[in-house]
Amino acid sequence: MIGAGQVGSTVVEALHDEHELTVIDLDGSRLGPLSYRHDISTIEGNGATRSVLLEAGIKEAGLLIACTSRDEPNLIAAMLAKKLNPEVRAVVRATEVEYLEAWHERHLDVDLVVSSEIETAYAVSRTLGVPAARQTDVFAEGQVQIVEFDVEATAVDDAVIGRPLREARIPADSKVASIIRGDSAVVPRGDQSIEPGDRVIVIGSPRAAQEWSAIIAGDRPRLDDVVIYGAGRIGVAVAEHLLRQGIRVRMIESDRDRARLVAEKLPDARVFNATGLDPDFLERERIGQSRAAIFAMRDDAKNHYAATLARIHGVGFTIAIVHEPISVEVFERAGVNVVVNPRQLTAEELVRFAHDPRTQQVAMLEGDRYEVLDVTVRPESRLVNTRFRDLPMTGSLIGAIVREGKAIFPHGEDVLLPGDRVIVFTDARRASEVEQAL
Amino acid sequence: MISVARLRRAVRRETIGVDVGAALNLVGALVKYLSLAFLFPAAVALGYGESPWPFVAAGAITAAAGFGLELATRGKERVGVREGFLVVALTWACAAGFGCLPYLLAGESQLASPANAFFESMSGFTTTGSSVLTDIESLPRGLLMWRQFTQWLGGMGIIVLALAVLPRLRVGGRQLFESEVPGPEVERLAASIRETARRLWVVYIALTGTLAALLYGFAAAGVDDRMSLYDAVAHAFTTMPTGGFSPEAESLGAFGAATQWTVIVFMLVAGTNFALLYALLARGRARALLRDEELRVYLGLVVVAGFVIVAELLAEGILEGEAAVRHGLFQAVSILTTTGYASVDFNEWTALAAVAIVGLMFLGGSAGSTAGSIKVVRHLLIGKSLRRELDLAVHPEVVAPLRFSGRPVDEKTLRAVIAFVLLYTGLFAAGALALTIDAAIGDRAVSPFEAIAAAATTLGNVGPAFGFAGPFGSFEPFSDFSKAVMIVLMWLGRLEIVPVLVLFTRRYWRA
Numbered sequence: 001m002i003g004a005g006q007v008g009s010t011v012v013e014a015l016h017d018e019h020e021l022t023v024i025d026l027d028g029s030r031l032g033p034l035s036y037r038h039d040i041s042t043i044e045g046n047g048a049t050r051s052v053l054l055e056a057g058i059k060e061a062g063l064l065i066a067c068t069s070r071d072e073p074n075l076i077a078a079m080l081a082k083k084l085n086p087e088v089r090a091v092v093r094a095t096e097v098e099y100l101e102a103w104h105e106r107h108l109d110v111d112l113v114v115s116s117e118i119e120t121a122y123a124v125s126r127t128l129g130v131p132a133a134r135q136t137d138v139f140a141e142g143q144v145q146i147v148e149f150d151v152e153a154t155a156v157d158d159a160v161i162g163r164p165l166r167e168a169r170i171p172a173d174s175k176v177a178s179i180i181r182g183d184s185a186v187v188p189r190g191d192q193s194i195e196p197g198d199r200v201i202v203i204g205s206p207r208a209a210q211e212w213s214a215i216i217a218g219d220r221p222r223l224d225d226v227v228i229y230g231a232g233r234i235g236v237a238v239a240e241h242l243l244r245q246g247i248r249v250r251m252i253e254s255d256r257d258r259a260r261l262v263a264e265k266l267p268d269a270r271v272f273n274a275t276g277l278d279p280d281f282l283e284r285e286r287i288g289q290s291r292a293a294i295f296a297m298r299d300d301a302k303n304h305y306a307a308t309l310a311r312i313h314g315v316g317f318t319i320a321i322v323h324e325p326i327s328v329e330v331f332e333r334a335g336v337n338v339v340v341n342p343r344q345l346t347a348e349e350l351v352r353f354a355h356d357p358r359t360q361q362v363a364m365l366e367g368d369r370y371e372v373l374d375v376t377v378r379p380e381s382r383l384v385n386t387r388f389r390d391l392p393m394t395g396s397l398i399g400a401i402v403r404e405g406k407a408i409f410p411h412g413e414d415v416l417l418p419g420d421r422v423i424v425f426t427d428a429r430r431a432s433e434v435e436q437a438l
Numbered sequence: 439m440i441s442v443a444r445l446r447r448a449v450r451r452e453t454i455g456v457d458v459g460a461a462l463n464l465v466g467a468l469v470k471y472l473s474l475a476f477l478f479p480a481a482v483a484l485g486y487g488e489s490p491w492p493f494v495a496a497g498a499i500t501a502a503a504g505f506g507l508e509l510a511t512r513g514k515e516r517v518g519v520r521e522g523f524l525v526v527a528l529t530w531a532c533a534a535g536f537g538c539l540p541y542l543l544a545g546e547s548q549l550a551s552p553a554n555a556f557f558e559s560m561s562g563f564t565t566t567g568s569s570v571l572t573d574i575e576s577l578p579r580g581l582l583m584w585r586q587f588t589q590w591l592g593g594m595g596i597i598v599l600a601l602a603v604l605p606r607l608r609v610g611g612r613q614l615f616e617s618e619v620p621g622p623e624v625e626r627l628a629a630s631i632r633e634t635a636r637r638l639w640v641v642y643i644a645l646t647g648t649l650a651a652l653l654y655g656f657a658a659a660g661v662d663d664r665m666s667l668y669d670a671v672a673h674a675f676t677t678m679p680t681g682g683f684s685p686e687a688e689s690l691g692a693f694g695a696a697t698q699w700t701v702i703v704f705m706l707v708a709g710t711n712f713a714l715l716y717a718l719l720a721r722g723r724a725r726a727l728l729r730d731e732e733l734r735v736y737l738g739l740v741v742v743a744g745f746v747i748v749a750e751l752l753a754e755g756i757l758e759g760e761a762a763v764r765h766g767l768f769q770a771v772s773i774l775t776t777t778g779y780a781s782v783d784f785n786e787w788t789a790l791a792a793v794a795i796v797g798l799m800f801l802g803g804s805a806g807s808t809a810g811s812i813k814v815v816r817h818l819l820i821g822k823s824l825r826r827e828l829d830l831a832v833h834p835e836v837v838a839p840l841r842f843s844g845r846p847v848d849e850k851t852l853r854a855v856i857a858f859v860l861l862y863t864g865l866f867a868a869g870a871l872a873l874t875i876d877a878a879i880g881d882r883a884v885s886p887f888e889a890i891a892a893a894a895t896t897l898g899n900v901g902p903a904f905g906f907a908g909p910f911g912s913f914e915p916f917s918d919f920s921k922a923v924m925i926v927l928m929w930l931g932r933l934e935i936v937p938v939l940v941l942f943t944r945r946y947w948r949a
Contacts, residue, residue: 264846
C-alpha cells in the first residue's frame with residue numbers, strides 16, 4: 001500500500017485482518033501510529049521508485065493499492081509495480097477525471113482507478129437524483145442505475161401501472177428486475193403487472209430512471225433545481241453527473257478565474273462568481289427556492305456556515321461534502337440532511353476491489369435479499385455467445401452490458417461476448433452461482 | 439493620431455520603435471515578386487494579338503522598384519509583430535499602386551487619369567469590384583484580363599501567397615497572416631503557417647479551376663452560347679475571390695440561366711470559411727460543415743435575404759417565376775458575399791429592394807473566406823454578447839462565457855470584435871459623410887442614399903452602389919477627392935481596418 005493518509009488508514013483498518021500489509025509513505029510520522037495500532041510492516045520512502053517498491057516486496061505481492069493524495073506518484077507506482085511483477089493487481093486512486101477516462105479506454109495499464117470526485121458524485125446523486133426511490137445504486141461509472149421504487153397508491157400512469165408488462169410502455173433502456181408484493185417477490189414475466197403499493201426494482205440508464213420516477217412518484221414534485229457551492233473538482237463532478245440526469249444546476253464559485261473555467265467546461269450549468277455568503281445575492285438569485293443545495297467548498301467551516309445560511313433562506317435539503325472526519329458530526333448537529341465524506345467513499349471502493357478483484361461493485365437491495373453484481377464475463381463462460389432470449393430463466397437478470405466503456409441495455413437478440421462487463425440482478429443466495437456461470 | 443511634423447520630429451529624435459527599414463525591405467521583396475504577375479496578362483495580350491508592352495513595362499518598373507527598395511534598406515531574418523502591420527498595409531498600397539501601371543501605360547482614355555487608374559487597381563486587388571469604366575467592352579482583352587487577375591490575386595491574399603511560396607517568410611509569418619486573412623480568429627489548417635497558407639491556396643486554385651472548367655463546359659456543350667474560354671476563366675477569377683469585375687458591360691446578365699445558377703453556388707462557396715472547405719474537400723468531413731454555427735447562420739441569412747427580395751420582386755410584378763427566384767437570389771448572394779456581380783440592373787427595382795441590398799452589404803460572408811464586410815461571425819458574436827448583457831442586468835454575478843460552435847470565446851476576442859464593428863460603422867459613417875459633403879461642394883448630383891451606398895459598397899469590398907454607380911453604371915462621375923476617399927475605404931475594408939489604422943496612432947511608432 002502506498003499512502004498512509006486518511007484514505008490509506010481507512011483501507012488499512014479494513015484489510016489488515018485478512019491481508020499481509022506493507023505500507024509505504026514519505027511521511028514517517030504517519031506510519032508510526034498505524035503500525036502500533038495494526039500488525040503491518042511500514043517503509044518510509046517514495047513509493048513511486050523502484051528501490052522502495054522492491055524493498056516492500058512487490059515481487060511477492062498480490063495487490064498494490066496506491067492511494068496517496070497525488071495522482072501521478074500513484075500512477076507511476078502502479079506502472080512500475082506492473083513491470084516488476086506482472087502478476088500484481090494494481091489499484092490507483094486518482095482525483096483527475098481524465099485519468100479515469102483514460103483507464104476506461106484501456107490506455108492505462110492498471111486494474112482499477114478510483115476517483116474520489118466520481119465516487120462523491122455518485123453518492124450525492126444517490127441521495128437526490130431520483131426522488132421517489134427507496135434506494136438507488138449506480139454502476140458502470142454512472143451509466144447504469146439500479147433503483148428500488150415504492151409505487152405510490154396515488155400513482156396513475158395507466159400506460160405502465162396495472163398493465164401486463166409485455167404491453168406496458170416501459171421507458172426505453174430499462175428493465176424491471178423484480179416486483180416485490182408484500183413479503184414475496186414476483187418474477188417479472190410478460191404476464192405480470194405492476195400494481196399500486198408494489199415495490200419495483202428497475203435497472204436502466206439514468207434518464208430511464210428519471211422517467212420511472214416520474215411514472216411512479218404520482219404527483220410528487222420532481223427534483224429539478226440544485227445549487228452547488230464551490231466549483232472545485234468535486235463540485236464539478238457532482239454537477240456533471242446531475243446535469244446528465246436532466247437536473248438544472250447552479251454553481252457558486254468565489255474565484256473569478258475558476259468560475260470562468262467551469263462555465264466554459266459546463267455549458268448547461270449556470271455559474272455565479274460570488275461567495276454564496278452574501279444575503280443580497282442569495283435573495284436576488286432566489287437560492288432559497290432551489291430544492292437542494294450541495295456544499296462542496298474546500299473549507300469545512302465555510303461549508304458549515306453557508307449551509308446554515310442556505311437553510312435560513314429556505315433551502316429544504318442540504319448535502320455537505322466534508323474533508324475532515326471530525327466534521328461529520330458537526331454537520332449532522334447543524335441539521336444538514338446528508339454528509340458525504342469523499343475519502344471514506346474512496347477507501348470503501350478500494351477495499352471492495354481487494355475483496356474480489358473481478359466483481360467491481362456489489363450493491364445490496366432489500367437488506368441483503370438481493371445483490372447487484374458487476375462482473376466481467378470470462379471467455380470460457382458457457383453463457384458466451386448465447387442470445388439473451390435463450391438464457392435460462394432463473395430469477396436472475398442481466399440488466400445491462402458494458403462493452404468498450406459504453407452501457408448497452410440488451411434485447412432478446414443480443415448476445416453476450418467475452419470481456420463484457422455485465423450488471424446482474426440476483427437473489428443473494430444465488431450470487432456465487434451467477435458469478436461462476438459468468 | 440499623429441501629425442506629419444510630429445512624426446518627423448520623432449524620427450529625428452530616434453525614439454521610433456518600429457524598424458521601418460526592415461519592414462520596407464520586406465515590402466520591397468514582395469513588390470519584386472509581384473512583378474511576375476504581369477507576365478500572365480502579357481501572355482494573354484500576345485495570344486489575342488494585342489500589345490504586351492504595357493505589361494512588360496509595368497513589370498519592369500515594379501521589379502526595379504522592388505529591387506531598389508530592397509537594396510536601399512537592410513533586411514532582417516524575422517519581421518516583428520509591430521513591423522507586420524506596416525508591411526501588410528504598405529504591401530497592399532504598393533500592389534494597388536504598381537497594379538495601376540498597365541492602365542496608365544495602355545493609353546486608354548477611360549483610365550488615363552491617375553485617380554481613375556488607382557481606383558480601378560485598388561478596387562481590383564481588394565476584390566471590391568467597383569469600376570470607373572464607362573465602356574468596358576472597348577478595352578483590349580489583355581487589359582481586361584489583368585483587371586480580373588488582380589482580383590484573383592487579392593482574394594486569397596498576396597501575402598498569404600507569399601507565405602506559401604517564398605522561402606524568406608519562413609519565420610515570423612503569423613502576424614502577417616493574421617493581418618491579411620479576414621475574420622476575428624484565424625483557424626489553422628496545419629501546424630505551420632506556411633503549410634496553412636499553402637493549403638488555402640490549393641483549395642482556392644482547385645475551386646477556381648473547377649468553376650472555369652464548368653463554365654467552359656457550358657460553352658462547349660452549347661448550354662450558354664455567350665460563354666467562351668476567355669469568359670469562363672475571367673469569371674472564375676472574380677467569383678472565387680468574391681470580386682465582381684466582369685469583362686462584360688452587363689456583368690453576369692450577359693449569360694444564360696445555367697451560368698447564373700452555377701455562379702450563385704460558387705459565390706456561396708467563396709463566402710464559406712475555407713478551413714471548412716478544406717476539411718470537406720481534403721478530408722471528406724461533411725459533418726464539421728453542418729456543425730459549424732457560422733455556416734448555418736450564413737446559409738440562413740442567404741435564404742432570408744433571398745426570400746425577401748424574391749417576394750418583393752413577385753409582389754411588385756417586376757419579374758416572374760423562375761426568373762424572379764434566380765435574379766432575386768443572385769443579387770442577394772452576390773451582395774451578401776460581397777461579390778458584386780449583377781444579373782439584372784437592380785438599380786431599377788423598388789426602394790424596399792434597394793434598402794435591403796444596402797443592408798446586405800453590411801453582412802459579408804464567413805470568416806476565413808474571401809468575402810469582405812463585417813462577416814457573419816461578428817454579427818453572431820455581437821448578438822450573443824448583447825443577449826448576455828441583458829442576462830447580466832438581472833443576474834450581475836453570473837459567469838457566462840460566449841460560445842461559438844460549442845467552443846467558448848475568449849473575452850479579448852469579443853472585445854476586438856466589438857471594436858471592429860464600431861470602427862467599421864464609424865468609418866462607414868465618416869466615408870458617407872465625406873462623399874455627401876464633397877458632392878454638395880462640387881455641386882454634383884449625388885443623393886444621400888447614393889453616397890451611403892457608395893461608402894458601404896467600397897468599405898465592404900462589395901462593388902456596385904446605386905444611381906449612376908449602379909450595377910451597370912460607373913464610379914467615373916465621382917470627383918477625384920471622392921475617389922480618394924473610396925480608395926482608402928477599400929484599403930481599410932480589405933485589411934479589416936486595424937492593421938491600417940494602427941499606423942496612424944502615436945503608440946504604434948513609439949519605442
